[in-house]
Amino acid sequence: MEQRNNLTPAPLEMFTAADVEPKEVKWLWKPYIPFGKVTAIQGDSGDGKSTFALNLAAILTRGDTLPFTEESHEPMRVIYLNSEDDADDTVVPRFIKAGGIRSHLVFISEKKQRLNFSDKRIRQAIESSGARACIIDPVAAYLGQDVSMNLANEVRPRYDSLITVARETGCAVIPIAHMNKAEGMKANARMNGSVDFVAAPRSVLTIGRPPGDEDPDHRVMAHSKCNLARLGPSILFSVSDGVVEFIDTIDITADQLVKALGSGKVGETKQAVARRELLDMLSKGPMAQREIMERMSELGISQRTCELAKAKLPIKTHRIGMLSYWELADRPDGNDATM
Incomplete structure (x- = not known):
């Protein structure tokens, strides 16, 4: 076949997978x-x-x-x-x-x-x-x-x-x-x-x-x-x-x-889920931090995300013995949560 523009065809070079040294992506x-x-x-x-x-x-x-x-x-x-x-x-x-x-x-x-x-x-x-x-x-x-x-x-x-x-x-x-x-x-x-x-x-x-x-x-x-x-x-x-x-x-x-057609509804951030769960859990009264973190872990929410969610809510912390408890500063009934 005639080569256009006087280009010299490249010589054929071949190799097999055995010639390639695999490496991981960095x-x-x-x-x-x-x-x-x-x-x-x-x-x-x-x-x-x-x-x-x-x-x-x-x-x-x-x-x-x-x-x-x-x-x-x-x-x-x-x-x-x-x-x-x-x-x-x-x-x-x-x-x-x-x-x-x-x-x-x-x-x-x-x-x-x-x-x-x-x-x-x-x-x-x-x-x-x-x-x-x-x-x-x-x-x-x-x-x-x-x-x-x-x-x-x-x-x-x-x-x-x-x-x-x-x-x-x-x-x-x-x-x-x-x-x-x-x-x-x-x-x-x-x-x-x-x-x-x-x-x-x-x-x-x-x-x-x-x-x-x-x-x-x-x-x-x-x-x-x-x-x-x-x-x-x-x-x-x-x-x-x-x-x-x-x-x-x-x-x-x-x-x-980008609001592509057929892309479905947008979900919540994990912080939003954590805030909602914290309000639900603590609306019933104070709760040990350890129990809260166990529940958050089940939902796939990290401790850091939970702490960030807590910072946006009226939650106060106190200790009883060796345990740390979280509670809402203002309970849904309008009264301060107390132990």
Whole structure:
């Protein structure tokens, strides 16, 4: 068959499964963000995806335990590419508010030339700085001016460059994308542009406002795709003045978050369940903390979540002998609970 454009055909190379040394996936934040892979974050404009990513960067630079896991890493450098906000008056001030270590947040200068996914400077920056994570915000700005984001045959080669950099450096690469306006579609059909924006990443996180929640600061991170592990639980968090506070896990899928047709009703957060159970148990009178925790454990609610729920209720604690008791400060009958 005639080769077009005078391209020399590549020689055939074959290997078997016996030639491959199996290895386990390493995780930045299991099961949401793997090392050495691309993880996409998507959300509507103004819903806090960039703030979420910058606060995540702050956690990584401090070496803190990641939300709702027991995982932590040594403080690490994070490369942060952002084409929409200036570093001096927006990104760095927000990063400082989030408690990040400034010397660990790395920028690549674009004064002489704009970056794109196939730019060798991204790999050079990861290798020279030792960065373990690289955030790219937004993804469309770094495709390159000659690429149409709606054409798979143009998007995929550029994305493959990014995938190769992640694989060969072990860096967790995290592009951020806007969602399209196709309301009623499933979460993985909402990413703006070519289907490759959601097909190429090994994990996708969807951020949005929880349906029916009246708190204007509340957001949810829902795991909408993962090719490497089971989907992780959705996480409720708040965004206030550029600072993210992680609140609780919540029973909601990514499809429910984006109000996809046929996605079903949204569940409660575990904190909400814990508050309801505490009110029910303590409405009958004081109860030993040990018994309360046993009941919560049966419901799959951790002690930490129970303590957070307690803090939002009029519950006081006292001891009788060696046991700690919880009781409502105001019983439903209007009288203070007493022993």
